[in-house]
Amino acid sequence: MTTPALNTDLLLFAAAAAAKVLLFLGGAMGVTALLTLAERKVSALMQDRIGPNRAAIAGLTLNGLFHPVADGLKMLFKEDFRPAAADRLLFALAPVLALAPVLTLFAFIPFGDYVMLFGYQLDLCVADPPLGLFLLLAVSGLSVYGTFLAGWASRSNFALLGALRAAAQMISYEVTLGLTLAGLMMVYGSASLQDIVRAQGALIWGWIPAWGIVTQPFAFVLFLTAAIAANKRTPFDLAEGESEIIGYFMEYSSMRFAAFMFAEFAEMLLIAALCATLFFGGWQVPFLYETGFMLPGGAALELPQWVTALMQTGAFALKTLFFCWLQLLLRWTLPRFRFDQLMSLCWRRLLPLSIANILATGAALLALR
């Protein structure tokens, strides 16, 4: 038997969860759309061009800010082409399976600590399961089905070859990805992302923040490399190269094509958010605590809780945007690997290194105890 009071709490909880999903997921999708513009702007900048700057609403161009809207509209009105021999059901399912796991993963990322609203404590994370890191790996492993099915359902040899390339690449690099996270779990003693971020607020020797980059610097390099490879982006974009090696979604057009592109950009944002969360303190600001700033020398500055929460969420957003920018920069700096180089990098270099990192972390933890 539930009492009315319990029901109100349940309703409030559901409303808060829905608001968080809408805000965070909406924000993430908005930033993803802007990333498609940023990608073209950064490439233009690096190639000494102006980049997209024509799309306008009522004569207003805002230096190309409306291009994602124009792109979306264009995609909506393109012909939705499907090869005659394609498997209709799987062909329609593939873009959904590519996009859904990526969007699900945003739920596990804490974008702040908590904020007090009308006397209620609101955690700034959609879901914080105690085994978040495992669930993260589990759900991200499912995205390979979208890629593979796109190639398979098209009933086209080019698409299937692209899909097999992509599947081999994604599966290989996910092993390294999982192993690099083991070191983090050992250092912070938890698999919950929020716990890991909280633990990163500690100070080493009283003044160095215990961020992942300080305690696991090697794992960060491995993680970023493996994550970019698992996302199939340059220099590992062998899964699809529009003009040369084709790829798994070559038979797709219109919004279904856009879904694959959107999944790639959303994953880029996700990787950036994960880099910030796992290795750069997430929402932590050095020396900022619940009550305000407390510097090592003893100086303190008290702040209202909502200001602290705002600064923490802002810090998380800034860190995430930094890693988005870094990935864009890499995209336009490095040339593409050959497939054998890609596989040898994974199995002969990154995988042994990630195992060595676990051993070294274990040895260091034992020595320090």
Next chain:
Amino acid sequence: MILTAAIYALAAVAAAATLLMIFQRDLVRSALLMLTALLATAGIYLALSAQALAALQVILYAGAVMTLFVTAIAVAPGAWKDKPPAGRLARLLGLAVPALLLTALLQATAALKLVTVSPEFSETGTLDLAMDLFGPLAWQFELLSLVIVASVVGAVALAMNRRRA
């Protein structure tokens, strides 16, 4: 209440997907139906607040094993051809054997009690799990690694064969 309903719904999905998998002629679709059944089972684990089990179920079965299945099926030449439907005798046999197995299974499980959600909410953390794995279960855990060694040796042997051919 909500959790019990979710468990029943997920169980129905798992059972339906498994049945459909058996009657599906397209190999890739049949593998995907199996994936659905595995994911639904992971959902049941989640509803029973066994998060570690759910995560491992998805990582190992839905992620690793099924990806291997699907990729292997796609590169097998048989997957590209539509096979003629099986003969009458084969169909009868195909139905009779599972029916027999099902009866035996039902008889065996009739004695087991129905599993329901435990009233208190409990979660297994990584530390408890690690304590168990490297404490009382260390021997069994280490023994499991033999399976991995065997599969690595098998993979190397297969690759060597192909190189010689």
